[in-house]
Amino acid sequence: MSQPYALFHRENFPLVVIEFTGEKATPENFKVYLRELEENYQDQEKIALVFDARSALELNPIYQGKQAAWMQKKRKLIKTYCQGIAYVVPQPFLRKVLQLIFKMSPNPVPFQVFESLDQGLAWAEEQLAPQE
Secondary structure (H helix, E strand, O other): OOOOOEEEEEEEOOEEEEEEOOOOOOHHHHHHHHHHHHHOOOOOOOEEEEEEOOOOOOOOHHHHHHHHHHHHHOHHHHHHHEEEEEEEOOOHHHHHHHHHHHHHOOOOOOEEEEOOHHHHHHHHHHHHOOOO
16 A cells, blocks of 8 residues: 555644645555545535645646545635635745646635745634634
């Protein structure tokens, strides 16, 4: 069995941190990753996601395409419950790649890209705050 592509930290739900492990995506571990992503919505509650890519080694275009397709398929679910997505990407090159991906496949909810986890967590928590 392959190592996990990502770990899901839900101890501060509705703030969910998805920590990429640095393992290469495989058909097996990416399928588990997408299933875990969907589990974030099972309670049908408002959530905010922080994708922690500090340990990510690459953005494989094949799997980025699969994630984009998953987001399109689940667009209504994501728009209904997700208040925002923070991407923590310290590597400048990967931030540029991510920006290019979002130009081709826009995010269905507000999002920001950050260099540090603290910045991403703070922004995500703001997205969960009641709107006045």
